[in-house]
Amino acid sequence: MNELLRRLLFLPPQASTLARDIDGLHYFVIISTMLGALLVTVVGGWFLIRYRRAYVDAHPDEYDVQARPPLWMKIAAVGSLFLLFVIWWSIGIRQYLELRVAPEGALEIYVTAKQWMWKFAYPGAARTISVLYVPAGRPVKLILTSRDVIHSFYVPDFRIKQDAIPGRYTTEWFEARSPGVYEVLCTEYCGTGHSMMRGRVVALDPGDFDRWLGGADLETPLAELPPQQYDPPWVVGQTARAPEVDPVVIGERVAETQGCVRCHSIDGTPHIGPTWAGLWGSVVPLASGDTVIADGAYLTESIMDPMAKLHRGFPPLMPSYLGKIRPAEVAAILAFIQSLRDVEAQPAPPPATRDGGAP
Amino acid sequence: MTEQSRHREDIEAGDLFADVPPPPPPDYLRDGRGIRSWLLTTDHKRIALMFYAVIVAMLALGGIFALLLRTELLTPDQTIMTAPVYNRMFTLHGVTMVFLFMIPSIPATFGNFVLPIMLGAKDLAFPRLNLASFYVYLLGTGVTLAAMVWGGVDTGWTFYPPYSTSTESSVFPVVVGIFIVGVSSMMTAINFIVTTHTLRAKGMNWFRLPLFVWAMYATSVIILLATPVIGLSLGLVGADRLYHFGIFDARFGGDPVLFQHLFWFYSHPAVYIMILPAMGVISELVSTFSRKPPSSYDAIAMSSLGIAFVGFFGWGHHMFVAGMSELDAGIFGGLSMFVAIFSAIKVFTWTATLYRGRVAFNTPMLYFFWFLFLFTFGGMTGVAVATQSLDVHWHDTYFVVAHFHFIMVGGTITAFLGAAHYWFPKMFGRLYSERMGLLTSVSVFFGFLFTFVPQFLLGNAGMPRRYYSYPARFQWLNVVSTGGAYLLAGALLLTLINLLCALKWGRRAGPNPWGSHGYEWMTRAIPIKHNFETPPVITRGPYDYHLPEEMPHVDPQAR
Amino acid sequence: MSTRRLAEQFEDLAKQDHAARLAMWIFLASEILLFAALFALYTSYRAMYPDEFARAAAHNNLAIGTINTFILITSSATVALALWAVRGGLQRLAGWLLIFSIGCGLLFLVLKGVEYGQHFRAGIYPGAGYRSAELTGQGVVLFFTLYFLITGLHAFHVVVGLAVLCWMTAGSLRGRFGPDEHVRFELGTLYWHLVDIVWIFVWPLLYLLHR
Numbered sequence A: 001m002n003e004l005l006r007r008l009l010f011l012p013p014q015a016s017t018l019a020r021d022i023d024g025l026h027y028f029v030i031i032s033t034m035l036g037a038l039l040v041t042v043v044g045g046w047f048l049i050r051y052r053r054a055y056v057d058a059h060p061d062e063y064d065v066q067a068r069p070p071l072w073m074k075i076a077a078v079g080s081l082f083l084l085f086v087i088w089w090s091i092g093i094r095q096y097l098e099l100r101v102a103p104e105g106a107l108e109i110y111v112t113a114k115q116w117m118w119k120f121a122y123p124g125a126a127r128t129i130s131v132l133y134v135p136a137g138r139p140v141k142l143i144l145t146s147r148d149v150i151h152s153f154y155v156p157d158f159r160i161k162q163d164a165i166p167g168r169y170t171t172e173w174f175e176a177r178s179p180g181v182y183e184v185l186c187t188e189y190c191g192t193g194h195s196m197m198r199g200r201v202v203a204l205d206p207g208d209f210d211r212w213l214g215g216a217d218l219e220t221p222l223a224e225l226p227p228q229q230y231d232p233p234w235v236v237g238q239t240a241r242a243p244e245v246d247p248v249v250i251g252e253r254v255a256e257t258q259g260c261v262r263c264h265s266i267d268g269t270p271h272i273g274p275t276w277a278g279l280w281g282s283v284v285p286l287a288s289g290d291t292v293i294a295d296g297a298y299l300t301e302s303i304m305d306p307m308a309k310l311h312r313g314f315p316p317l318m319p320s321y322l323g324k325i326r327p328a329e330v331a332a333i334l335a336f337i338q339s340l341r342d343v344e345a346q347p348a349p350p351p352a353t354r355d356g357g358a359p
Numbered sequence B: 001m002t003e004q005s006r007h008r009e010d011i012e013a014g015d016l017f018a019d020v021p022p023p024p025p026p027d028y029l030r031d032g033r034g035i036r037s038w039l040l041t042t043d044h045k046r047i048a049l050m051f052y053a054v055i056v057a058m059l060a061l062g063g064i065f066a067l068l069l070r071t072e073l074l075t076p077d078q079t080i081m082t083a084p085v086y087n088r089m090f091t092l093h094g095v096t097m098v099f100l101f102m103i104p105s106i107p108a109t110f111g112n113f114v115l116p117i118m119l120g121a122k123d124l125a126f127p128r129l130n131l132a133s134f135y136v137y138l139l140g141t142g143v144t145l146a147a148m149v150w151g152g153v154d155t156g157w158t159f160y161p162p163y164s165t166s167t168e169s170s171v172f173p174v175v176v177g178i179f180i181v182g183v184s185s186m187m188t189a190i191n192f193i194v195t196t197h198t199l200r201a202k203g204m205n206w207f208r209l210p211l212f213v214w215a216m217y218a219t220s221v222i223i224l225l226a227t228p229v230i231g232l233s234l235g236l237v238g239a240d241r242l243y244h245f246g247i248f249d250a251r252f253g254g255d256p257v258l259f260q261h262l263f264w265f266y267s268h269p270a271v272y273i274m275i276l277p278a279m280g281v282i283s284e285l286v287s288t289f290s291r292k293p294p295s296s297y298d299a300i301a302m303s304s305l306g307i308a309f310v311g312f313f314g315w316g317h318h319m320f321v322a323g324m325s326e327l328d329a330g331i332f333g334g335l336s337m338f339v340a341i342f343s344a345i346k347v348f349t350w351t352a353t354l355y356r357g358r359v360a361f362n363t364p365m366l367y368f369f370w371f372l373f374l375f376t377f378g379g380m381t382g383v384a385v386a387t388q389s390l391d392v393h394w395h396d397t398y399f400v401v402a403h404f405h406f407i408m409v410g411g412t413i414t415a416f417l418g419a420a421h422y423w424f425p426k427m428f429g430r431l432y433s434e435r436m437g438l439l440t441s442v443s444v445f446f447g448f449l450f451t452f453v454p455q456f457l458l459g460n461a462g463m464p465r466r467y468y469s470y471p472a473r474f475q476w477l478n479v480v481s482t483g484g485a486y487l488l489a490g491a492l493l494l495t496l497i498n499l500l501c502a503l504k505w506g507r508r509a510g511p512n513p514w515g516s517h518g519y520e521w522m523t524r525a526i527p528i529k530h531n532f533e534t535p536p537v538i539t540r541g542p543y544d545y546h547l548p549e550e551m552p553h554v555d556p557q558a559r
Numbered sequence C: 001m002s003t004r005r006l007a008e009q010f011e012d013l014a015k016q017d018h019a020a021r022l023a024m025w026i027f028l029a030s031e032i033l034l035f036a037a038l039f040a041l042y043t044s045y046r047a048m049y050p051d052e053f054a055r056a057a058a059h060n061n062l063a064i065g066t067i068n069t070f071i072l073i074t075s076s077a078t079v080a081l082a083l084w085a086v087r088g089g090l091q092r093l094a095g096w097l098l099i100f101s102i103g104c105g106l107l108f109l110v111l112k113g114v115e116y117g118q119h120f121r122a123g124i125y126p127g128a129g130y131r132s133a134e135l136t137g138q139g140v141v142l143f144f145t146l147y148f149l150i151t152g153l154h155a156f157h158v159v160v161g162l163a164v165l166c167w168m169t170a171g172s173l174r175g176r177f178g179p180d181e182h183v184r185f186e187l188g189t190l191y192w193h194l195v196d197i198v199w200i201f202v203w204p205l206l207y208l209l210h211r
């Protein structure tokens, strides 16, 4: 049934874990749309024929100027439409939440869009252009931004799409169900090359992916994939592999060159900014009174837009690194911070001077 | 001896015939001759006809651009033009159709023509403002088209920054042109509102207003509330190109998404500017041809106001994947569905009106029937794209293109054509060929289906919009769509020819060929300059089909 | 006495005046919406950069802003008085009151110019031209861009308003606004009040709200 409807409606294969559920709603919505429109048309058409002037003039008692549908009928029609919309809405918003909120522990990949190509930066130093390598069967979270105008990262087979906006970080996530090649399209108009700004997602077997990330030869797994089903993208798979260096090492070096360590300690001693020791995964109290879990998204945001969420008890001193630090470097720093998760934080952060009270 | 000279002789004969009534005033088409009497006229009917001519020309122009687009899309790669030309072309198509054709279409032509007559007024409240609005519109159209043809703009009709502030093309003059056109529609809107408030004939209370007037009123309210905001946000984009303000530029700390909020805050209500007048036309058609009052006058009148009001709170549904919060997505999606209820109420009411009526089946009614299906389907797909998780897949694909063409072509243009046929006798005093009318109407419908149904499927399959070249697997659906577009264009051309022929050779029509009880049919076959020979006094509602046909709407006592 | 012509489409003068007033009010409402779009931008960016907006607003010359507010309020009052005078048939008095109002308007523009001059000397320009070294930050630049846009648009309205006032002055000095002729005069005063009211919103946003 699913397969039949999918083909009838020309939907692409359901290659991500969420695709099938979304298509379920799709069928429901489209079928009720068609039935509703058909119903209105058939009723209208029937009236047009049934009460046509020639016939009514021959049967005058068919004509009744005052005829109106009874009140209950109106209420039922509007009420059931309302109910239908409520159902669509409640399923739609639930799925939307699922689409938006990535599961814990998703693999984070930075995507930078520019006219007219996609660049991907993986944990570690690996980087590719136009071809995104991901492990199948593991959630992957993309953190997107753009260097020039707005683009949009769309994978029809995964039913995901997200704008990449200059000056902002947006996220989307997916989990490919099985190894394969899937098409990437840019769906936000971005100029002359907009329709050529295509790419591919290559989902590898998790083992292969880890080997690829570790620098192994990629030709083997790719060769086993189903023959390429899509046109070659604009920029044919350049896969720039960086020299194999431990991302943690790179991260440490970046933190030094960018001057992060002037304010952040890595051994847990109190300093101007919060220490990085044990920061990863911890619960951070915010100046607004909320708390937040120090995951990749939060830390990235803190680097790009430190004022957005202030760590309680620290002054708003940190400058924004937006535009000064490349996504791959952020990824490396995050890897570095992650490597410090088990370092014991030393004495508690400085007392919350702003409240003036005891810590 | 001719009639006139005999009359002159009568007058010369002295007071003997002093109480002979003066000759009836000429109809508005003949009241004043020569090109000047048209260009400087303040008669709302003549202004409406001038608008009519220009607006049909804009439709044809936009249609030609559309055909060029469709021709390019015949093959996956280059067919007849290069990518930059294609990008300019769809901008040209969108801007022409939306700002130059669709927004002024029904209000400036049919609204201008029948609204004062429906109110029993001699003219609009500010006839000179009305004339000025025509010239302002011409100026804006000229500026926009000139800038787009010579400079070229490749931003799409939505002008999203930072692309629009960084592209090489001449955004500034186009934005200025659109701004001027906006001023023109605001002039019309003020005129309509003031006229409805102050120039209603004696005895016409608010609940005797024809439904078309209600629709015009609601449209005018939206125009007035929304146009300044679009004017300003487009103005900012334009000004940005002269002097780099960077209000929406991330490099200056600005937020490009904020522009989208401002833009859609206007442009979502703007889509109701485009559909409400069409709904007004449909209400008139249904009632006239089924010889029944609408099954609920209040529901139709009030739901227009509901759309006008709630329509302002759904704009965010264009931005579900632009990084909005889940909460906002929930609110905007819900409110969009809520507005849809008002449209559904109207559809149900029209359908119920047919029930136990005496339905005449002719060209306008056929257009009504197409409207019923196309608008309902298009509208329901609107609600479908307002369903958040589905829009993630559909956003900016051909599904959305199909959605809005279903409403704008399938809804508004079919209503426009229905109105063109329905009011034709009133405007020109002649009848079009019914047989040709039905034939062209059927071909418009099938041409339409072939053009836009494949686009729904393309959207489902994942073909993004504004794509100059596309993956080869989308080709055959595109070919069908292009074929349909040619069919549609041919059908529309035939429709136009049919009407133009009727202008010259059509049978003469009486004052009320449809036997309608609407007020505009109570004037002469072709109205005189001031519409009514004596100021009418309204003694019955416009849809009182239970009253005998002969009962005049002009109270004889009042003469 | 009345030279006024009843347009053909109206039944009587009262209706015609009502129509004119209604149209003017609608027009003014849409003018306000034009500014409302800028205010909406201001509000959004203020929410994004609260501190920088406060710093930037504190840099504005509060004295000039406040004096200008009083000038505009005064001119509005004299314009209102002029309307009262015209209604009472005192057209020459109205003319002189209007001349005073025009003076106020010009003074407002001069002070605005002085303030712009101060900004330019400090290197404060809108958008890309911004080059102040002391006062930095993206929010600050945005604030000043909006500052120039809002006050610029307002100043444009002041200029249009002054033109209208001049036309009214000429008319009343020549005695063209008879007792039941004052509708057009009244509409002109309404426009000037709009200019004033918009400033009443601009003043707190740009000068006061930084604490």
Ligand code: HEA
Pocket: A032, A033, A035, A036, A037, A039, A040, A081, A084, B158, B271, B272, B274, B275, B317, B318, B336, B337, B339, B340, B341, B343, B344, B347, B348, B375, B376, B377, B378, B379, B380, B381, B382, B383, B384, B385, B386, B387, B391, B394, B395, B396, B400, B403, B404, B407, B408, B412
């Ligand atoms: C005249 C123009 C017009 C009209 C009236 C509408 C009406 C509606 N539109 Fe549409 N829309 C556009 C023109 C229009 N739209 C355009 C131009 C775009 C693209 C802009 C761009 O990006 O370039 C767009 C895009 C657009 C989007 C964004 C899609 C995207 O980009 O991802 C959305 C999302 O929610 C949407 C929703 C709606 C809704 C809910 C309505 C509702 O108002 C519809 C209400 C009507 C009905 C619901 C029909 C009546 C219902 C019945 C009779 C019920 C019968 C059914 C049963 C019994 C089951 N529209």
Ligand code: HEA
Pocket: B056, B059, B060, B061, B062, B063, B064, B066, B067, B069, B070, B090, B091, B093, B094, B095, B097, B098, B101, B102, B155, B156, B157, B158, B401, B405, B408, B409, B413, B417, B420, B451, B465, B466, B467, B468, B485, B488, B489, B490, B492, B493, B495, B496, B499
């Ligand atoms: C009112 C609005 C309107 C109308 C009527 C149309 C009509 C048509 N549109 Fe258009 N379209 C838009 C508004 C409209 N469109 C908008 C806003 C966009 C988005 C632009 C953007 O992305 O920025 C768009 C985009 C758009 C695209 C997508 C381009 C892309 O994304 O790459 C396509 C592709 O097929 C298309 C096709 C068509 C076709 C085939 C018609 C046909 O229906 C046209 C047929 C008409 C004619 C051929 C004219 C003939 C008329 C006469 C001879 C006069 C008859 C008059 C009387 C009888 C009175 N349109």
Ligand code: CUA
Pocket: A116, A150, A151, A152, A186, A187, A188, A189, A190, A191, A193, A194, A195, A197
């Ligand atoms: Cu990038 Cu479109």
Ligand SMILES: [Cu+2]
Pocket: B267, B268, B271, B314, B315, B317, B318
């Ligand atoms: Cu919308």
